[in-house]
Amino acid sequence: MSTLLTERKSSNLTRGRLPGYASYVTAGAAVVLAAALMALAGFNVLGWAVLSGLLYAVGTVTSAAVVEGRRKAVDRLATALVVGAFLVALLPLVSVIITVLINGIPGLLAPGFLGTSMNGVSGIQDNQSVANHTTVLGGAYHALAGSVLITLWATLISVPIGLLTAIYLVEYGAGNKLSKAITFLVDVMTGIPSIVAGLFAAALFSMLLGPGTKTGFVAAIALSVLMIPVVVRSSEEMLKIVPNELREAAYALGVRKWRTIMKVVIPTAISGIASGVTLAIARVIGETAPLLVTAGFATTINFNVFSGWMASLPTFIYTQIMTPTSPSNPDPSTQRAWAAALLLILLVMLLNLAARLVARLFAPRKGR
Amino acid sequence: MSKRIDVSDLNVFYGDFLAVEGVNITLDAKSVTAFIGPSGCGKSTFLRTLNRMHEVVPGGRVEGSVLLDGDNLYADGVDPVLVRSQIGMVFQRANPFPTMSIRDNVLAGVKLNNRRISRSDADALVEASLRGANLWKEVKDRLDKPGSGLSGGQQQRLCIARTIAVKPDVILMDEPCSALDPISTLAIEDLINELKDQYTVVIVTHNMQQAARVSDKTAFFNIAGTGKPGKLIEFSETTTIFNNPVEKATEDYVSGRFG
Numbered sequence: 043m044s045t046l047l048t049e050r051k052s053s054n055l056t057r058g059r060l061p062g063y064a065s066y067v068t069a070g071a072a073v074v075l076a077a078a079l080m081a082l083a084g085f086n087v088l089g090w091a092v093l094s095g096l097l098y099a100v101g102t103v104t105s106a107a108v109v110e111g112r113r114k115a116v117d118r119l120a121t122a123l124v125v126g127a128f129l130v131a132l133l134p135l136v137s138v139i140i141t142v143l144i145n146g147i148p149g150l151l152a153p154g155f156l157g158t159s160m161n162g163v164s165g166i167q168d169n170q171s172v173a174n175h176t177t178v179l180g181g182a183y184h185a186l187a188g189s190v191l192i193t194l195w196a197t198l199i200s201v202p203i204g205l206l207t208a209i210y211l212v213e214y215g216a217g218n219k220l221s222k223a224i225t226f227l228v229d230v231m232t233g234i235p236s237i238v239a240g241l242f243a244a245a246l247f248s249m250l251l252g253p254g255t256k257t258g259f260v261a262a263i264a265l266s267v268l269m270i271p272v273v274v275r276s277s278e279e280m281l282k283i284v285p286n287e288l289r290e291a292a293y294a295l296g297v298r299k300w301r302t303i304m305k306v307v308i309p310t311a312i313s314g315i316a317s318g319v320t321l322a323i324a325r326v327i328g329e330t331a332p333l334l335v336t337a338g339f340a341t342t343i344n345f346n347v348f349s350g351w352m353a354s355l356p357t358f359i360y361t362q363i364m365t366p367t368s369p370s371n372p373d374p375s376t377q378r379a380w381a382a383a384l385l386l387i388l389l390v391m392l393l394n395l396a397a398r399l400v401a402r403l404f405a406p407r408k409g410r
Numbered sequence: 411m412s413k414r415i416d417v418s419d420l421n422v423f424y425g426d427f428l429a430v431e432g433v434n435i436t437l438d439a440k441s442v443t444a445f446i447g448p449s450g451c452g453k454s455t456f457l458r459t460l461n462r463m464h465e466v467v468p469g470g471r472v473e474g475s476v477l478l479d480g481d482n483l484y485a486d487g488v489d490p491v492l493v494r495s496q497i498g499m500v501f502q503r504a505n506p507f508p509t510m511s512i513r514d515n516v517l518a519g520v521k522l523n524n525r526r527i528s529r530s531d532a533d534a535l536v537e538a539s540l541r542g543a544n545l546w547k548e549v550k551d552r553l554d555k556p557g558s559g560l561s562g563g564q565q566q567r568l569c570i571a572r573t574i575a576v577k578p579d580v581i582l583m584d585e586p587c588s589a590l591d592p593i594s595t596l597a598i599e600d601l602i603n604e605l606k607d608q609y610t611v612v613i614v615t616h617n618m619q620q621a622a623r624v625s626d627k628t629a630f631f632n633i634a635g636t637g638k639p640g641k642l643i644e645f646s647e648t649t650t651i652f653n654n655p656v657e658k659a660t661e662d663y664v665s666g667r668f669g
Contacts, residue, residue, distance in 0.1 A: 216468055287505040291569070293466055295519035295576055296495025305522045309509040 060109050065102060072097035095126065142384050149381025152177050156385075159184035159353075160341035165368030168375065178374040180367070182382045184343040185358035188258060189389070191347050192337065192354055193327045195262035196269055201319055203266075204273025211274070212281040213303055231271040239267040240332025247336075258347030261337035261354070265326045272325060276318025280311040313404035320397035324390045330356035355386045412439040412610050413479040413496075413579040415460060420474035421639075422452065422459050424467065430456050431639035433474075435629060437580075442602060442611045444625035444648065446618060447663070451633040452640025453614045454502075454584050460612065461497035461582060462490040478579070495519070498578035502585040504565035506557030506572070513553040515568055516540060519576035535575055543571035544601050563594025570601065574609070581605060583613040587620065599624050618664055622652050630660045 076093035080086070099122035107115035149155060154177075163180035171178050207224065215221025243264035247255040284307050292302040308315070338351030339361050362379035366372035415437040422430040430452035437443045445453040458464040459472050462483060476483040483493050506515045516536045520527050527535070536553065540546040545567040549560070557568055566586055573581055583602075587595040602624045605611050615621050621628050628651040633640045644651065644660045655661045 285505070287501060287503060288507060290463065290466060290499075291501065291505045291507070291572075292518070292522060293491075294461065294463060294494055294499035294501075295522065295572065296491050296493075297519070297522040298491050301522050301524070306507055306509075310507075 058110060060105060064105065068101040068105060069094075069098050072101055095129075098122075099126070139387070142380065142387055145377075145380035146384025147381075149178070149377040150384050152181075152377070152381070154179065155181040155378070155381055156186070157181060157183055159343045160367070161343070163341075163367060165370070168366075168368035169371050171374055172368075172371045178377055180374075180378060182355065182358055182378065182385060184340060185353040185355045185382060186385065187343060187345060188337070188340070188352040189327060189354040189356075189386075191345065192258045192261045192265065192333070192352065193323055195259060195347055196265035196326060197319070197323055199262060199266040200269035200273050200322070204270045204319075204322075205277050205315065207270070207274045208277035208281055209303060209308075211278050213299070213307070228271045228274050231267070232275065234267070235331075236264075236268055236329050237331040237335070240264045240335040242267060243332065244335045256336060256338035256351055257349055258337055258344070258352035261333050261352065262347065264332035264336045265329060268329065268332070269322050269326050272322040273319055276322065277311075277315045280314030280318060281307060283314075284310045313401045316404055317397040317401040320393055320400060324393040324397070327389060327393070328356055328386055330360055333357045334360065355382050355389070358382050359386070412608060414439040414610065415580065415612075416477040416480075417460075418475050418477075420456070420459065420472065420476065422455055422464060423469075423471050423473070425469035428639040430459075430631075431641055433642045435642060435645055437610060437612060438627070439610050440606060440608070441626040442606050442613065442624050444621035444628045445612070445614045445631060446616070446621050446628060447631035447640070447643075448633065449616075450636075450640075451631040453631050455640070456631070456642075457582050457584055457612060457614050458499075460580070461499055462493045463499060465490065495576055496578050497580040497582060498573035498576055500566070500569050500573055500581065500583045500586050502588055504562060504569050504589070506560070506565050506568050508556065508558045510557060511554045512549050512557045512560070512568060515557040516571050516575050518572055539571040539575040540568075542574050542601075542605075543567045544597055544604075545571055561594075563590045563597060566590060566594070566598060567601065570598070574605070578609065580610040580612065583611065585614050585616060588616060595620070618652070622648060628652070630655075630657075630663060632659050632663070 073094045076090055076097055077085075079093060080090045083089075099119075103115050103119045103122065106118045158179075158181040160180045161184070167179045170176070207228070211221050211224060215224070240261075243260050244256075246263070247257075247260045288306050288310060289302055292306045293299075297306075333354050334357055337354060337357065339357060340351040340353040344350050344352050359379045359382045362375040362382070366375035368374065417433055417435045417437075420430070420433040421428060422433075433456060445457060447453050455464060460476060460483075464470045464472060472484055474484070478493075478496065482488070506512075507518060510518065513536050514521065516539050517527070517532055520532070520535070537546060537550075540549060545564060548564060549568075557565065560568060566589075570581075570586075587598050590598065599620065602611055602613065606626075613621075613624065625648045627646065628648040629645040630643045630651060631640050632643045644655055644657045646656075651660060652664050655664065661667075
């Protein structure tokens, strides 16, 4: 009969390990030391943060090397590099969001920004608002409506073409020459500079309807040139991961191929396809270059994509910054541009959230 | 309904590769036939030619004839879809449609073909098929839940229910129990014994005890070596195959001495 051993006070298993509080001590020391060093060289927050990070990395790696040995030291070095790379990648994103929020919120909250267009707003009104410190008149309603309509039409054009192409590639092409050619061309199309897509649409419509044809629909065509390859690619990937067993199961029940695709393959993949489409929309809604050459610069509300110039958020931002409504007082225009930029980011963010929601809604339900 | 299948001089190809050579076999109506043999000998490939599923694989083609009560499946102008609605198939891995409920999975063969069916007929068909697959008692209270939530054995029986809901003449089973535990396997074997009264059943299995338990006749396939075509070595009553086979290869295989 053996007796139960009592637990040893200092375990053999934790010998040669840094205690849990060591990293906090190192971090504290690094922050203090960095502050001291920065005080000598002239203090700024960014430099302080970067220096603290570097000192912490050096401190933790050396202490690990001394106490815990080479393997742990390499582990901590790799961790420091990974976290550092993540922070560097995050920096521009956070910076952009903060800048747009700070500059955009006042304009976005200005009464009438979301409800009025730039119709009738000229340099005189802007000069008055600056002189009298009254609210900035004019808004981005026309641009918001234009962006939404143009993107909607682009989606209506791209999704059927893109989805059907993907279905051909996965279900019917199966590696034949035509499908290889299509895949190659789609890859090339993914890399087309957006301005080229704009020029293509502009040239096409100037040939069909006469030179200088600029409408929302021309812009929608330009955007769909950019959108189709994205839709094809994402849908193709989603269709590919539908297990072949499901197709065979349907065939074995005596179901025709096109019905199998319509009722088994697409419903199984629909969540991925829908979120892919939503991300493709988010990708083109911020396009500026193709809209500049296809939709013109409208200052009034236009709900008809088939006639007349149409504004959009990106071109609205561009014109407000490049040619302020009042050249002597550009501040109101700058404010409107930042507000429109914030609106655009919010729109893209909403679309991304919608993509997640759509993916979750359509996902095959698991459960008992 | 139940029909017999007569196969004569069947060669099965993947592209230029001859996978199965010169099969002549007769599968009786209302009987269970088991295909046994080592992996890669072409049992499953041959099984898939019996309802024209083989040609779903790119490059898959067939020479020879398969007669379903005298009608050649491979005659010109035969629609493979019609063939498959008369000869159903159950696969190795249970594959219920993940987007559909249990009820819709059973009705899949009807609904996917857009055939109109009244609510009461549909209910009757669901119950009859699930009862036929010995699954009704376990799922009758959760017909609207997804089929993917069932256990592996239940999923496989759901797939069998889905197959018999189309009212085929023949049911092909490609290692239906290879992913199941002994209890689920027993449930499916019992089911095969019941299905025999109404259908012609063909089952591919690696489990020789299973072949001995469920089948009336057994076909032994073998392959001479890698890259060579698989062949039907011996086909007769199951008791003959397992007790006094004619061929040496069969005897070696069923007694566990290979090669």
